[in-house]
Amino acid sequence: MATRVVSYYENYTPAADVLVMGMCFVFLILIWRAYINRTKSFFFLRAMIYLLFAAAASDILYHVSMNRIGEIPNIIIYIFRFIFHMCLFTNLWLYVLYLRASVHVERKSDRRFIRAGVIGYFVILFLEIFTLITRTGFYIREDNSVHTGFPVFLIGYVHFLSLLIVMIFKYRNRVYKQVLRGVIETIGVSVLIIIVQQIHGQSSFTVATFMFPIYALLYLIHSNPYDIETGSVSESAFEDLVYISSARKRDLYFMSLYMHDFEGKGRKYPKEIQNQVRRFMVKFFRSPMLFQISGGHMILVVDKAKDPDYEESGRSMLAEFNKVYPILKVDYKIVFFDSYEKLSEENDYVGFVRFMHSRIEENSFVKVTNREVDDYMNYKYIVNELSDIAEKEDLRDPRVKLYCQPVYNIKSGRFDTAEALMRIDLPYIGIVFPDVFIPIAEKNGYIYPLTKIILAKTCDKVKELTENGYDFKRISVNFSVYDLREESFTEMVQKIIGDSGIDYGKIAIELTESQNESDFEVMKEKIEELKGSGIKFYLDDFGTGYSNFERIMELPFDIVKFDRSLVIASGNNEKFRTIVSNLARMFNEVQYAVLYEGIEDDSDEMRCIDMSAKYLQGYKYSKPIPAEKLTEFFEKAEKS
């Protein structure tokens, strides 16, 4: 019988590895039950858990086989040892990949980490075999004693750990500080344990130290705590549910409750509503899941398969809500909807409900139909295209179309000005009108780039018409109050008109009266800055909103555009007619030319001419037309 020469492996107990294996199961249970926030990199985290399990198992097998040296072929020991080490390296490697995916490293820019990992594997494989053959590393002697020699494992460990540290260091600014610190501190604890273990010639806790950083990620990044009071979970948990359900082809039914009173940082429904909600959900449904999307927004979700009479239950719940509601006295919006493939694909139910909220009235209940989902998809498409247009900043972007509406000049009896009106032409849906895209652009901050484009295109058109000998005074361009608020506004306007080489007087800027004091001041300031260069200014939409004469008189407008509503009102009612007529006369007297908008027929025309009109604009003369067609209205200068 060969004598076994004991070495470090006697300082090993499988207890820690068994515990690690148990913990791996616990991790999996938590992932199952805890509404995990499934980021793109979550895949790597899960792989790490499986690998950790494999590492612990192979560590045990390795040590068990070491205890049977001489009884079993040595090759088995070598294999288990190799697998064990590889599991640990791969674990570190996955951590690197996890971080890489989390910080969104572009594929091309950081292949180096991938390369360093792959080379690492090859080098280790080579060293393991090489040191075994040359008997310079780990091997089992003929007398069954163990030769340790060249520390291949240590080299591999340091290599992959370094990769991880370099990765963390390099992208430290892309990771949320608190999370980064948590990760670094946990890795610190792991390394500390490895060192202490080394000092004591122990080897039981190696795998366990790999568990801490995984736990840290699970807790720091992926966990979604339940709100114990309502049993609800957060928005990312909601997205997780949608994601899993659509992967498993489970149909869901959603009931959303929104109360703006409770929106805002750190705010929540008061206790009585919380209680009602909890009572409702357990009373009416078998599989209710409640999500707190924001302070005043909750979504209740049921699995249709588990609650087949969901629609009936929803109605009963609503009926009861209507009974309770008068006591609550708060505004609400309720939206019921099914799962839709389009929304599941993009995991965008929250975006969709918010869209619905923006469309429906307070204290109303809506059951969503296909049409609304289509509207939303359209809306998102438009938002994306606008964002793309804004990002590209191409002043000649072909998606932005210049339409013009010619304006009739009563005195000259000709069309010698026009208004530039924007359209967006998109591949899948065609022409989009301003009433649709302007509010979206204003809300998302894309209006300024659009204004630049339409101004540039108008300048191009003015230039072309002038070069072709057309005789016209100017084209007016609509600007938004958001444009005026831009720091670079004045320079931008001067640069675009200046670059085109046209006369500044050929461009007019249409502005609508703003309702707040600071916007008025900004408007005044900008007009004063630009007025000197020859640009004309129009006051748009006069008569809508409320008009402050004192303020209007402070601004040197050239033309006041009377809104179509005044044209209509003056035709319906004698009293209005007197008012409008007097207003127009008054403006005239202080040198503001009056333009009437929305002239649709002869009667509008006659009345407005009677009411001190200088210019007329409306469908009677022409709808807005593609700018190329302006030549049908403008006349060429007579050659002298």
Ligand code: C2E
């Ligand atoms: P707006 O400045 O009041 O433009 C006049 C709108 O009235 C145009 O609608 C025009 O088509 C319409 N209209 C013209 N004649 C008649 C008529 O006889 N009867 C009726 N019922 N309507 C008539 P459009 O082109 O849909 O533009 C709507 C609004 O979108 C514009 O109202 C303007 O506020 C905004 N807008 C258009 N282009 C731009 C732009 O380039 N920049 C900005 N910031 N806003 C723009």
Ligand code: CA
């Ligand atoms: Ca206008």
Ligand code: CA
């Ligand atoms: Ca107008």
